[in-house]
Amino acid sequence: MRNRTLAVAAVLATPLGLTACGEDESGSSGGGDSSELTLAHSYTKDQPQHTCGAEVIKQGVEDAGVGLTVAIYPASQLGGDADRIASVQSGDVDIDIQGASALASVYDPVGVVDAAYAFDDAEALESYFSGSSADQLKQDFKSASDVSILGAWSAGARQFTANDPIRTPDDLQGLRMRFPGSPQFLLNADALGARATEVAYEELYLSLQQGVVDGQENPIVNIEASNLTEVQDYISMSSHQQNSNLIVASPAYDDLTDEQKSAVTEAVDEAVSQMPGCVEEAETEILEGWESEGSIEIVDDVDTEAFADKTDSWFRENLDGDSLTVYESIRDSQE
Template sequence: MKIHRSLAASAVVALPFALAACGGGGSGSEDGSTLTLAHSYTEDQPQHTCGAEVIKQGVEDAGVGLTVEIFANSQLGGDADRIASVQSGDIDIDIQGASALAAVHEPVGVVDAAYAFEDAAALDNYFSNGAADDLKEDFKSAAGVSILGAWSAGARQFTANEPIQTPDDLSGLRMRFPGSPQFLLNAQALGAKATEVAYEELYLALQQGVVDGQENPIVNIEATNLVEVQDYVSMSSHQQNSNLIVASSAYDDLSGEQQTAVDDAVADAVSQMPECVEEAEAEIVDGWESEGSVEIVDDVDTDAFEEQTDAWFRDNLEGDSLAVYESIKDSQE
């Protein structure tokens, strides 16, 4: 039999994935079971083309009786709704930023701390080389959800109508930051005055002067046409924009062969993402420069920013959150 879940009617409780497997226990290699994979990105962003699509293709090519149905563009709800659906088993696999996942286990949000990682490779190494094992186990215990892998979907950069090269340049600017706790902590650590504005309302808020600037990955800046209402993109690379691939208890119910297929597909997507993001960003920046649509500021004093944020986090984080931050830094020594 083929089980396919839909969230079209929230009153309907999805059947547990184990029912799709003959006799339970995940022996679904002969019954053509379908996994749902959800995310909030558009179908032309790297998270979809080099992430979700690669996972789907890898799982299906493995020939272990699994297919993957992708729901992009927040079709199955926003971040908070989707992680709740992963916990309940209504979504099998989801792609979310660490700061959003902090709603169910606060310490995981530290993965999105400003300057926690030197670059995308450092984030990859943290999750793939054992350094994040305690975090994964704690997350599973707290949320009942497995972390299968992680990648950086690009570094976050500042935009404003004046260049931002040092921490002092943020003084007096009303900078839009997402409203999640970790992003607001980042604003404090960076020395910015944070203003919360919904992502969908950001263009208008910048155009009308409600905020002076904002921070986002290059692909997001392009997707929302922010260079039309900002004069400078300052390449601060102050945060690796994390995506964690998380799975419901459906993953635990798979056979060993099926789990291996999912793991290998996720690992393949993780390995492809850096080049995919780099190519997308290079194409965007080249377009901006050739069109003269915005000025790129390359000489940001990232050392000054990193020194300031590191001191702030070590002084202000505590408990498990501080332990996660220290494990991230230790993994890069």
């Protein structure tokens, strides 16, 4: 039997009907009865979010010996993003790895974390969530959803691809650029000056091949995984958005013992610290492969300052209320 709710504490496992076992999945006893946490995400087992994220969290929790084990469900096995955040709220999923834009379905202002050029780099995103600047956002998100944000990392910056180089905002004029259909991504398109066309990720390759869209934007690892270099001539290194992953926990996280909470948060912190190196290693290997094979021309002289100035002005003029407050807190945290 597999328990799907967090343990209040190891000593309360039997009254709560939690599954107790002599050994956890790593083969260590954990000092007695253990209760299993479910950790879900939408990524493959080969992507950094799994190898350097979910697996590091699992290892850290289980090595702490606090009566908890972790079962990982990758590749949307427990449902797509929208389904899973509902499952986290209900307690059917204990820990989840989600993009900020997906979490905006339960608290709209958190989507601003994915605003174009909101963060200067991956380190800035990590620092924002590990410091006090994000405290109000975390509190407001918890009040709205009953879900806790335990940490965040960038899974790589998003880059433009097209059959023409994109060096300045003017180069986007006339191009039909595919953006994901979430509200924040579409706002990003407006802020960047792009003509957004919504296409499902699964249909992106064929849409580019058939000329339904002229270009798109994604992290390097996604571009490689989808073989988009076969249907695009240029990748323009705009780094216009840090591809966020927030690690969130169900309401039952609050009922863990202090020792168990510490084990979970320390495991998340370790994953957050490892992610930048893992992503950089993966991206470097991919870029070197593209360059040596001539798969796609790499444009590395993008005028990112022009793009950043354009988007900053747009967001300050068009965001309001809590969303503007979040945006300003992100930008202020980097000054």
